[in-house]
Amino acid sequence: MLYKKLRLIIIQSGIIIFALSLFPVKAAIVASIKPIGLIAAAIAHDIVSIEIILPDGASVHDYSLRPLDIKKIKAAELILWSGPAMEAFMSKVTETVTIDKKIEIDLLPDIQSLLLRNSNGSCLSYLDSSISLREMGFDKDKKKQHHSQHNMHFWMSPEISRKIAIVIYEKLLKLMPIHHKQLDANLQHFKFSMLMTDAYINNQLSELKGKGYFVFHDAYAYFEKYYGLTPEGCFTVNPEIPLGAQRLYKIRRALIKKKVICVFSEPQFRPAIIKAIIRDTPVRAGTLDPLGAGISLGKDSYVQFLIQLSDQYVNCLKGD
Template sequence: MKKNTRIKFKRLSRFLKILSPFLIINGLILNANANIISSVKPIAFITQAISDGVTNTDILLPDGTSPHTYSLKPSDLAKIKTAELIIWVGEDLETFMPTVLKNIDKNKQIELMDIPTIKSLLRTSTNNHGQQKTHTHNNDYDHDHHGEYDEHIWLSPKIANEIAQAVHDKLISIYPDKKGIFDENLNEFTVKLAETEQNIAKKLINVQNSGYFVFHDAYGYFESQFGLKNLGSFTINPAVQPGVQTVYAIKRELKEHQAVCVFREPQFSPAVIEKIVNGTDVRIGELNPLGTDITLSKNAYSQFLLKLTQQLLDCLDKKLM
């Protein structure tokens, strides 16, 4: 070997030794990004239960943001491009997703609203399950974008089982050697959810005749399954104070329907709600349909449903007052 060649070889060896840790770190970063992404947190609760022990679950929308109005950041697009699987609800809920996903392999996506077993369980946006419900809207209100069907499907334990099955089947196609883990995770999830449903039914049986109003008509699946008495909904923009006529109209509705509670959500201004219930006997409660206060874990979905149940009881159950 010539002298110049030996010098070049030694330099290349030294360079590769210096570079190798960076290559390893970069590989780990790429591998860490190659995971599962769920659009909203409650879907991630279900996904995490099935993927636990094999791969990471990430959530696209940060806490406190709405899937109706969220704008993707460059970092979100980077996550989507490197993900092995993207799970989202549907284009009427996450209006920004179809454009982003048009160049992503269809085999790397699950659009939940398109799954036949989920389609058969959907309720329409106007399906009130035989109850006389009031939907009050005027110029003071901020309307969510709703399609033909109610897309808050994560609030249905029945649909949650179908989501878990779909995620399970897709993960097996990605990681066929991990089938045993996914099978065990799915079985655990199904058994745990059945126990949780029984627990919730027992807890809510005494408040099924207690009428209430919500500001966001998101809870239809949950209410239908557990026989709750939602009298109506108002979708208030917290940035806009309701006018005098609006406040009067809502108060009249509350009295006429003999509501026990009005439920706000974390993003709504307490001052607005207090103004509406002032002079009535109606109590104020809080519901969190996105589980923003729940930590992502294997049992997070059941924790989410139980927390929602407790929030309902805290306001509806007179014995707890």
């Protein structure tokens, strides 16, 4: 009798799960990565929800869409993504989405004109030119697969992010005109908070200009250019590739030669390497989070991301 009851419960549960799978997943706005979602959340606040496809800690370079991801994308009222150079995993599923329901950021004319061009492995300019591209984790095949001619970490630029916010606002205004008052209020709040944040960060970072440091990979160029910071170098172009012994030796030599104050790792990449390189030196170790993994989506989430990043620079470079 007990066996029959358990069997009936299992069968009924299976039927319920199957039935639920037939219903579409409701997702108002889908953003490919967290930083884009941070900007979108400011404009869509109190109007629609935001769903992020790439989970915290995952890499854009090798991520594969799950069935639930595909359902969210197909159910979305608006899809936001960087473009195939950064997010190849989004390319196929967005092909059939109509232009009025998606924003591909690398195709926006106002954004294209502001994208920084990648040099021949931009970290090379900071170190001994004898270091090969392969040592940098950036051989010919990897370059073709993972890197475009532009630096695609555009969300690090407050200027570009303002323009992206306006594009999202204009798109949502067409899709949801009934919410025009809230959209107007959200955009104005975003612009004002960006002005205040910009002033705060400029003041905070002004005394750090000229101080030497290394970053883990070349993700911060927009932020650094905007606020006048200048790194002495970066560990790698492609953070997915392990660093070779010769590369590590040259970095350690450069740290001492250039009197570097701090080296920055990232939450998802090998801090043990940093500790090994700075051992027996006065160089401090810090962390920069280029994706805002710990920040909750909300109307001030993007400015929180900028302030957090600024604080991370200060904590290591100014350290007592």
